[in-house]
Amino acid sequence: MGDIDKIVPEMGEEENLIAAAEHLVRALGSNKNLTSKMKRVLADLGSQLSTMATISDEGVSEIEEQLNIVQEKILSREADQSMIWDSGPDEASEYLNAADEARKLIERLDGLCLEKNGHEKELLRKAHDVLQMAMNRLEEEFRHILVQNRQPFEPEHMSFRSSEEDIMDESSIISYGDDSISIDDSFQRDSVSRTxxxxxxxxxxxxxxxxxxxxxxxxxxxxxxxxxxxxxxxxxxxxxxxxxxxxxxxxxxxxxxxxxxxxxxxxxxxxxxxxxxxxxxxxxxxxxxxxxxxxxxxxxxxxxxxxxxxxxxxxxxxxxxxxxxxxxxxxxxxxxxxxxxxxxxxxxxxxxxxxxxxxxxxxxxxxxxxxxxxxxxxxxxxxxxxxxxASYTASNPFAGGGVLHLTKYVMNYLRTLTDYTETLNLLLRNHDKEDPSSAPANMNSAMEEESLSGSLTSNFSPMAIRYRSVTSILESKLHEKSKMYKDVSLQHIFLMNNIHYMAQKVKNSELRLIFGDNWIRKHNWKFQQHAMDYERATWSSILPLLKDDGNSGSSSVSKLKERFKNFYLAFEEVYKTQSAWVIPNVHLREDLRISISLKVIQAYRTFESRHKNQISDKHIKYSADDLQSYLLDLFEGSSKSLHNPHRR
CATH class of the missing domain: 1.20.1280.170 (Exocyst complex component Exo70)
Incomplete structure (x- = not known):
């Protein structure tokens, strides 16, 4: 180390300083007592000094000469307004190389560690100007290539057809206070593929x-x-x-x-x-x-x-x-x-x-x-x-006691919602947990009813609970609506029709999986009960006219004539009234006619057969077959009268 101390003060020129530094690095590197940290620092110093010596050899003049060549290439394209990449790959490659050369020259100038005064500083500024000019042009070229080579997006693998004329008029349920409004019997769901x-x-x-x-x-x-x-x-x-x-x-x-x-x-x-x-x-x-x-x-x-x-x-x-x-x-x-x-x-x-x-x-x-x-x-x-x-109201009874538009709307609405079962269960489950008070007011009564019937289990989904609540509300509204009919028989026809419609919609669709077989059995029993109640309300006062009282003689003949007459008047009134009523479902209509026939026609046939020899034919207005035929006109929705009856 003493030899180095003598050499350094004597070196005034740059070359001697570099030589002394190299000698210092070699001397220290050979000293085994140096720590690893000292060795690393000295190694970096040696590398830096070596680089400075190399750059110094190249000289600033060489960089300036190269920069002038690059500048000329860049400027030549500025005068030409055509896009470089439209001129071909050779032109594009040449321009890229020129721009890259400008970048490298700036790096070399920065690496000289010059004071950047005077000429060197001006040279560096010039290099940056050339590079900026090139970058501006490349930015423009970049955008041009992106725009001009854009591929048209044509989703031919997809198709879509929609017009306002094609859309079903899914009118608000609020408007159904006027039962004259027609409603489509089904909702259509657009397919949303999940795959x-x-x-x-x-x-x-x-x-x-x-x-x-x-x-x-x-x-x-x-x-x-x-x-x-x-x-x-x-x-x-x-x-x-x-x-x-x-x-x-x-x-x-x-x-x-x-x-x-x-x-x-x-x-x-x-x-x-x-x-x-x-x-x-x-x-x-x-x-x-x-x-x-x-x-x-x-x-x-x-x-x-x-x-x-x-x-x-x-x-x-x-x-x-x-x-x-x-x-x-x-x-x-x-x-x-x-x-x-x-x-x-x-x-x-x-x-x-x-x-x-x-x-x-x-x-x-x-x-x-x-x-x-x-x-x-x-x-x-x-x-x-x-x-x-729940807020549905109507000022007039539904003509003929048929299936109410509200019933069709609600049941078709629920049926269509089954396509969204998973989603609705998720949303309703989360909501009921967050806000239990949001459950409909009648849900508890509906669930209590199911519990009493033995069908309530802890496995009911949120959607099933809500659906049962909705149908419970609907049934309540149907009972309110039925009270608008003055004729008790028509009240039962109306309830029979609507509850039967509900039961069939559930039975014959995905709703069955939500409501369950027990709900279907219960509502089948309900509409059948209304059918029996109708028969009692309509025919219970008429059938006694076809029963014998055990008397005989002339007075009994007179009574027989009166009974036949009263029966015919009652039947004609039923015919006139109930031919205007409607039972839309063919099977339900036929079943009720058969049930009426078994009770009324059989009773009349027996009564007529027993007493036809006691009175003349002119007092027997209709045969059993006539009455059987007239029963076929009941519940067709078109009022008819028997003004000029005759034996068929």
């Missing part, structure tokens, strides 16, 4: 991806990554807007949605359900793939570019879902809102994958929030359906 697989398409021509990647790589290496990403995001935002246009997803404010007529909104919702799945599963998946192809080497930039490009379009779609969810809870909207909820829930895993981590958290959080709001809307709309039935 659609991710479908990747090339949004930009595959042959230009390497060019885009090269430009991006150079811009990132040159610290122009922000400009590159900005160009990409702007180009892809436009492409995403075009995709929504192709899918006919116009930009609507919440106010626009809330002001829409139901028929128009229904059409929009159906298209939204279809478009959202295509947009997420196909387009966004392809969009993220494109971002990975171009920026895959620069994570997480590829993710942030995808998120920034797609965020506005995704929020536009979610904004529509939010608008629908905060609209009025009308029963006719429930099926469309359920479709919205199911497609949102179905795409959750896709959204989690597309917008992972903090970068995509804003979109992901908004998506979950819209899903929650749509779920709340489903629950609120179902509760409104229950409330609408």
């Amino acid at each position: 659609s697989e991710e479908f990747i398409v090339h949004l930009v021509r595959a042959d230009v991806i390497p060019d885009l990647r090269c430009i991006a790589n150079l811009m990132f290496l040159s610290n122009y990554d922000h400009e590159c990403c900005q160009a990409y995001v702007m180009a892809r935002k436009d492409a995403l807007d075009e995709c929504l246009f192709i899918l006919e997803m116009e930009k609507l404010s919440i106010e626009d949605v809330l002001k829409m007529e139901w028929g128009h909104l229904n059409s929009k919702i159906k298209r939204w359900v279809w478009a959202l799945k295509i947009f997420v599963r196909s387009y966004l998946a392809s969009e993220k793939f494109l971002s990975e192809q171009i920026f895959g080497e620069f994570e997480p930039v590829n993710v942030s570019c995808f998120v920034e490009a797609s965020k506005a379009s995704m929020l536009q779609l979610l904004n529509f879902g939010e608008a629908v969810s905060i609209g009025p809870h009308k029963p006719e909207k429930l099926f469309c809102i359920l479709d919205m909820y199911e497609v949102l829930a179905d795409l959750l895993s896709d959204i989690d994958a597309l917008y992972a981590d903090k970068i995509g958290s804003s979109v992901r959080i908004e998506y979950y929030e819209v899903l929650r709001r749509v779920g709340d809307s489903v629950r609120g709309t179902f509760m409104e359906f229950e409330n609408a039935i």
Whole structure:
């Protein structure tokens, strides 16, 4: 170490200083008493000094000469307004090499460790200007390639047909106070496939991806990554807007949605359900793939570019879902809102994958929030359906005692909802746990009734409980409605028809799995009981006229004539009245006619056969076969009279 102390003060020139430093490094490196930390520091010093010596040898003049050549190449393209990549691969490669050379020259100048005064400082500024000029041009070329080579998005694997004329008029149940309104006997559910697989398409021509990647790589290496990403995001935002246009997803404010007529909104919702799945599963998946192809080497930039490009379009779609969810809870909207909820829930895993981590958290959080709001809307709309039935009123009795429009509406409504069993059970279960007070007021009475009949088990699903509550409300309304008929017989016909309709709807559909066989047996018994009550109310006062009182003689003949006369008058009145009544179900109508025939016609046939020799034929107005034939006119919904009866 003493020799080095003597050498250093004598070295005044730069070369001697470098030589002394090298000697110092070698001397210290050979000293075995040095710690590893000292050795590492000295090794770094030796490496740096060696680099400085190499750069110094090359000289600033050589860098300046190369920079002038690069500048000339860059400027030559500025005068030409045509796009470089349109001129062919050779032109593009030459320009990329020139831009890359400018970047490398800046690195070399920065590595000289010069004071950057005077000429050197000006040279460095010039190099940065040349690089910036090249980067501006590359940004423009990058955007041009993205736009000009965009592949048209044509979801030919999907189809959609919707017009407002095709939409069923699912009028609000509130309007059914007027029983003259007709109702479609079934609801139609749009199919929302849950098995659609991710479908990747090339949004930009595959042959230009390497060019885009090269430009991006150079811009990132040159610290122009922000400009590159900005160009990409702007180009892809436009492409995403075009995709929504192709899918006919116009930009609507919440106010626009809330002001829409139901028929128009229904059409929009159906298209939204279809478009959202295509947009997420196909387009966004392809969009993220494109971002990975171009920026895959620069994570997480590829993710942030995808998120920034797609965020506005995704929020536009979610904004529509939010608008629908905060609209009025009308029963006719429930099926469309359920479709919205199911497609949102179905795409959750896709959204989690597309917008992972903090970068995509804003979109992901908004998506979950819209899903929650749509779920709340489903629950609120179902509760409104229950409330609408409970508040149903009608000022006039239903003509003929047939099946009430309300009964058809409710049972078909419930039948269609079975397509959403899993979703409804989930939403209703969660809601009942959070807010037990939200259960309908009549649910307890309905469940107590089932418990007494021995059918209540702890395995009832939330949907089954709600369905039983709805039918309990409906039956209560039917009994109220039946009181509007003055004729007790017609009250029973009305209740028989409606309860039979309910039982058949449950028995012959998926509702059977929800209500159970015990519910069906119970309601079969109910409508049969009303059939028997009808027979008693109608014929119990007529059949005694066909019974013998045990008397004989002339007075008995007179009484026989009176009995036949009174029976005919009573039968004709029943015929006139009840031929206008209606039993829509053919089998139910025939069963009731057979039951009447077994009681009335058999009694008349026996009575007539026993006394036909006691009175003349002119007093026997109808034969048993005549009456049997007339029974076929009952419950056909067309009033008839027997003004000019005659023996057939």
